[in-house]
Amino acid sequence: MKHQAIPGGAAAPPLLEIEDVSVRFGGVQALGNVTLSVEAGEICGLIGPNGAGKTTLFNCVTRMCGITGGAIRFDGARIDTLPARDIIAAGVARTFQNLGVYPRMTVLENVMLGAHHIWGGATLDTLLRPRSTDRAERRMLDWCRDVLRELGLEAVAHELAGAMPYATLKRIELARALAARPRLLLLDEPAGGLTHGEVAEFGELVRRMRDRHQLTILLVEHHMGLVMSLCGRLAVLHLGRNLAQGTPAEIRAHPDVIGAYLGRAA
Amino acid sequence: MELFLQQTVDGLASGAVYGAFALALVLIHRATHIVNFGQGEMATFTVYVAWQLAEWGLPLWLALAAGAALAFVLGVAVFRAVVRPVSRAPVETVVVVTLGLFLLFDALSLWLWGSDQRAFPSVFPDHGWTVGGVRLTAAMLGVLAVLGALAIVLGALFRYTRFGLAMRASAAEREKSVLVGIRVETMLMFGWGLAAVVGFLAAALVAPRLFLSPVMMAPVLIYALASATLGGWDSPVGAVLGGLLIGVAESVGAAFLSFIGAELRLAIPIAVTLAILFIRPAGLFGKQGVVRV
């Protein structure tokens, strides 16, 4: 079962390996022996009924909740022992299903927070090393402006994030995650609040970002059109366990998935 | 041993004072999510009014009833006049308003009745018993019994009635409460009124012991705050038990830990509360809010 990193071998190790991960909250078994690996460069979809444990799995990877069993490896190294704050520096950035935007900050400030781990210093550095702090701030500003431009958000850069409509908030989160220069991007329902037309555009955008920034993406989304068109591979969770894995076509036809998740009209 | 028991009993007696005040604080916190720093002073003011009525010849129970009624009106009036206008402002604004209430009512009592301490009549008989060398008084047992009953009733009100549920909801999430049809302002107003009544009862219970004076409740404030924290800010029963626990810890600690002495007595409630918070971050009976991302 253990995946061995093969130096220089033909099969490069997956970028993210989740092995036998379990999580309990009191009486609720949110995840039970979930295993999943994401290859570098792919867009992998993670789907499943409500409460299947998708968000919880994201929380495990980003160390926002502890695991009761199993292991999580990123780029071959265990990350399930790191503190939550070190995950982003390790190269994993995420968006939040129910929004992790700071409403009382401007859009640009929100995005700049994403780049904190790259250029930001310790609090007292501001006092002790003013020059280098100022330089870092300028770099951060330039980089984040670029990101905003890429996502078409430059017009609202100086607006308060709290004043943005729902779908824009989702996009701001994406911008913030991108600003962190991650290698792995975890997207939790990024297309919420988008119309069909916008969803298609959004799919394009994600693909473009993946190519430009050499990203690997794990995507949670209930919008089947988007998932099927964007992802090369899908994993399905159900009741906290692996239900199925495969190509979109395989999954679409998988009877268990239809029963548990897609419903009659899929 | 006898001294130990006696100190425990003394601690319970002081603890009843802390718990009574803490109960009023917890009540208003539960009902409005505000810590009213002026609670004790408002209560003192209303007790003064009851005292004045009794001085003028009203029977004690009638004076107490009038005081309670006045307390309710006062609570409602204070809410309408000064709290409602800032109820959408940041919390710190409300904190200052309640500090203003503290100063205002303290000064008002001082101005109307002067700084001399008064004898407030006790509703309990002047009895006492010595059991195994330990002195128990009817007043103390009575206060404990009334407090316990009050805490249980209030706890049940919040826990099992729709009114209590609605009150909690409007304190916790105003916007959402409105969307289910709760008249939040009315709820908050009731919360203030009710808390003022409980504050009045608490103060009237402990006034015979603390002696009625404008600053009667001020030294109790920190103890009451610590008690409420220790018990968990959600739970009336917790507030009273927290008060008793702190009372006993303080009394026994100050008597037997010689380095603490009179000066550092105050450190005991703080230390005890901190210790408990490390084991139970929301206090003994508190529920920890869930923060999921």
Next chain:
Amino acid sequence: AGAQGITDTAVKIGVSGALTGPVAAVGAVVEGIRVRVAAVNAAGGVKMGDGKTRSIELVVQDDALDPQRTMTNVRKLVEQSGVFALAGIAGTPNNQAIGRYLDQRKVPNLFMYSGVHELADGRAWLIGLVPSFTTEAAVFADYLKKNKPDAKLALLYVNTETGQTFQAGLRTAIQGSKLQIVAAQAVTSADPTIDTQLSTLKASGADTLVVVAAPKQSAQAVRFAAESGWRPVTMLSYIGASPSSLKPAGLANAKGVITSAFAKPVTAASTDPAVRQYLADHAAAKARFDTGDSMGQIGYITGEALIRTLEAVKQPTRQALIDAAQNMNQVGVGLLLPGVTLTTKRDSGDIYPIESLQLFRFDGEQYQALGGLVSFEGRTPRH
């Protein structure tokens, strides 16, 4: 006229006291001064030693007993209000805080309310009023030596200079006698209840309880002593013994309590002319304290002492004022007990006007004299 703050018709006196805050009870001193001054002004003013009659203009400031606020108040009084002198400032640390400034500015600080004589060491522009707590301790000890020579004392003291001075005085005073202090407990004004301390004192097996504490704690002690079935001989320092403040303890419980006093007992039924005058002045000024409040009485006496001193001042200068205050010879004050007079003598270092006390016992309604006056004139014990 000569100095700032004094004209031919008026003299300006500054007062700072605790009108608010946790120890607002001490503010009655200020009120007492006001009562006496209002009376003299109503009567036309003070006929001073230079032959001119002046009314006294009081400028009152609140310091909540915070020394730093006393400091700002005093500077404001001196520099902005332009007072001639200060009077009746309460609190040991408070007077400590302003000592140096007043010496520099050469402004008299008259009849400050502190029973800690050491405070005056090295200060030229200051004069106290009430007896030292060491005096009171010595008087208590004397009584016990005579009446209960093998008493076991439990001491409850307020944890300030006051209590510490008293305690030191008491320990000195009982040296060489069979009296012994078997337990001592401190209280602070932040203690809501003091049963813990009292239970400990009781458990020590003491048969005599000596209390030097604020009215509230004194009364709580009295009630505890009675209700717990302890019933020791209870001696209260005058700072916490006025009948009105004992009332919440239950007057029956207070029966037998011994205290010391330098002022006449005030009761509504008193026939003493000075007491009647005090009661009349109190009513006329609508004073905000009980007639029986000892702090208020001390304020009234302070006001009287101020008037007596002004009468003795030959020139309208500050130097003349402090000279007069520091060299008083048996100046009488109505409200003081017969035989108690104001006497100071700067040259021999005696700048404390009242140095004698008389013991009283509470009979359940009022205080009755217990023995004669004990005078420590010019020989206040130091610690």
Next chain:
Amino acid sequence: MSMLTVEGLDAGYGATNVLRKLSFSVQRGAIVALLGANGAGKTTALRALSGEIPARGRIAFNGVELAGLSAARRVELGLALVPQGRGTFTDFTVEENLELGAYTVASRGQIAADIERWYALFPRLRERRRQPAGTLSGGEQQMLAIARALMSRPRMLMCDEPSLGLAPAITQEMFAIFERVNAEQGTTILIVEQNAELTLRIASRGYVMEVGEIMLEGSAAELLASSTIQNAYLGA
């Protein structure tokens, strides 16, 4: 007979006006869809109707003029809103949430029966009945929010993107429930949705909003056939 008539509604945040003289109406007993792009002002419109934000203009609900009435009063009159992005009381248990939803209902029997009914429809909620709503998954919270709004047995239900975060199967079920509630209780329903196709299938009428005003309206069938709609909302 119209249940809701909106005329010349203006609302916004601070100085910025989002709605521009918005006018539309909803027939009694109908299911109506309100569509529009991201940022068109749909959420703002629902908030203005529910009284959450102040608005100018006429809102007639069931013959009563709503202008000036408090939000709580509007709920009492039978107008319920499921806010966007879930509006559960996070620190309250699932069951308490449902009870709060029925705050305006007097009959205890009806409340108990309704709670049972929602538990039967969403078994997950029954499993989590003693758990704080804040610990539920996104989709579970959405179910709870809708169930809670229906607990008050409103005359008219307004849903802001009910499908947000719901799995496809549950979304279908949810829309079936809307149809059932509409048919069985005669509840009028106004749905703001991005999933235009699904919505228009159960709706009888639809409005399309753009920058604060109604840009297009018609029967559901007309809209489903319209080419503008096809391109922008149905993703052809």
Next chain:
Amino acid sequence: MNTIAIQPGAPRLALSLGLIMALAGLAVLPALLPSFMLLQLSLTLTYAMAILGLNLLLGYSGQVCLAQGAFFACGAYTTGILAAKYGWDPLLTLPVAALAAAAVGVLIGLPALRLGGLQLAIMTFGIAMVAPQLILKLERYTNGVTGLGIDQPAPPAWFPASAEVWLYCLCVAGAALCVLLMLRLVRGDTGRTLRALRDNPKIAEALGVNLTRTRLAVFAVSSGFAGLAGGLYAIVNAYISPQSFLAAKSIEILIGAIVGGIASIGGAFLGAAFVVFVPEWSAEIDPAIGGLVYGCCLIAMMLLARQGLAGLAAQLRRRFGARLAPFTAFQRPRTPAASNNQEIAHGNT
């Protein structure tokens, strides 16, 4: 609004201009005022420094600390003990006072890491209550109730004005230093991370913010400011005793911070002036009802200026142009009225 970090040009210039003007104003005051007013102004400045520190905690990192008076006392006693008992030059004690208070701040910050908002407020209030008792207990060093007298530093030979003016200038310098440090802290990346921690610590951690280190640093700086202020206070007063550091002091500082506006630098000075002068004025009206008037003032102030005086100034500025810029530059942005934002603020998934 918080656009300072983003548009370094214009507002920063306006800000520096404002600061220079304010400093110039402070510098000419001594010539115009009687000396006791100078004392009060000096005291106001020490309060302002402590308030600035509290603003950092309260306004920018969202931690309610009611023990600022205790840190103040810590600084004052460090200066007092070193000067009175060990004969240090009072000026040299100031950095030590700041450091000592900062160290104590970190010590208190440690348990604070685990406490919720209300709990932290109450526990620190408890510390504020215990502080004067602790001073009494440590009588050997602090002289207990007797207090410590401090010899005020004489002005250097080149200084043209009186000793009082010299003390006042020291306070101005101290306050200026705090303002400068504060400006650096609340701008840019540090300011953002502080606000992020305040608004939603979980998300902030996920973004790589080191909660422990940041909070402790904030505690250290905040209490350091208070310590420096306390040291200056001791020097200006020339005498300290435990009576001056009761819990009421912490509450006064809190009131000053909130009345001024909790995330505003100019507001700290307005708030300090409020707590120093308003009680005095209200007592002037009639000493007996001073508390009554002050209580009413306080409430009226909050009804009038819900975001503090700085917030009021911002409103006025919106109406009357940019003249009040220095007082509003760091005002917290208005909370958007929306409730879907509420949802975001709670950060539940």
